[in-house]
Amino acid sequence: MEAGIPDPYPGVSFKDHKINNDGVTARVFRRKDLESLTSTDGTKAPLFLIFHGGGFSLGSHYTEVVLIKVATSLGFVVVSIDYRRVPESRFPGPFDDCFEGLLWTIKNGSRFGGDVSKIFIGGSSAGANLATAVTLKARDEAMKEIKGQILLIPNTCHYRYHPKDKYELESLHSEGDQLGISGEAIKYIWDEYAPDQGANPYVSPLLAESHANLPPTYIQVAGGDVLRDEGIAYAEALKAAGCVILSS
Numbered sequence: 001m002e003a004g005i006p007d008p009y010p011g012v013s014f015k016d017h018k019i020n021n022d023g024v025t026a027r028v029f030r031r032k033d034l035e036s037l038t039s040t041d042g043t044k045a046p047l048f049l050i051f052h053g054g055g056f057s058l059g060s061h062y063t064e065v066v067l068i069k070v071a072t073s074l075g076f077v078v079v080s081i082d083y084r085r086v087p088e089s090r091f092p093g094p095f096d097d098c099f100e101g102l103l104w105t106i107k108n109g110s111r112f113g114g115d116v117s118k119i120f121i122g123g124s125s126a127g128a129n130l131a132t133a134v135t136l137k138a139r140d141e142a143m144k145e146i147k148g149q150i151l152l153i154p155n156t157c158h159y160r161y162h163p164k165d166k167y168e169l170e171s172l173h174s175e176g177d178q179l180g181i182s183g184e185a186i187k188y189i190w191d192e193y194a195p196d197q198g199a200n201p202y203v204s205p206l207l208a209e210s211h212a213n214l215p216p217t218y219i220q221v222a223g224g225d226v227l228r229d230e231g232i233a234y235a236e237a238l239k240a241a242g243c244v245i246l247s248s
Helices: 032-040 065-073 093-112 126-140 183-193 228-240
Strands: 012-018 025-031 045-051 077-082 114-124 146-152 217-220 245-247
Touching: 012 032, 012 065, 025 032, 025 065, 025 093, 045 065, 045 093, 045 126, 065 077, 065 114, 077 093, 093 114, 093 126, 114 126, 126 146, 217 228, 228 245
Parallel strands: 045 077, 045 114, 114 146, 146 217, 217 245
Antiparallel strands: 012 025, 025 077
16 A cells, blocks of 8 residues: 555455456455465355445446445455446346356465355346346356355346336436436446347346346345335346245
């Protein structure tokens, strides 16, 4: 850290690793007091793969400071993926980077004391969207490493294709300006990220043909947030498919 700037991760070490030729990096965080433990006695820690929020256009490894602090304090090895962003890269670029981040974590996680059979995945807002989409693809490819999802204020369906006959979307209109992000801004974000993808479930996980066999999921929504109803809808879809859901 530069002189005079407080360390956002006291007691935690981190290092960046290039994961592809597009300059995408994975930043691996570990508690310093666990480094020798995992390297000497074979003990492996669960892995937490994080995708940051930022409307698909902003954000970095520093965006999810609180989430990373909580996860490392609980003993997780945390892997943050700094995926490509809009406007330089639209779907499928960010999604592909995040899925590649999962594959990289499976291949390399044990080097950092991680148990690659116990991967948890999560993020906030756009990062939560990417987490749901990556988890869907992992299920579709019969991958078993993901053991849980942590989704904070997730956006789960492009507004143009939201199944209003099944799920409400009032928050996009009624709660639009309370937190400084309007419904129109959310529409703009969706159109910039995926302007011509139709009802692609890797853009809009709510629209997947099936939500069966997805891992246990924690979903957090905020009452005054424009994305509230998208998170509630996804929780309802997972519950209907028999998935284990914890929501707040």
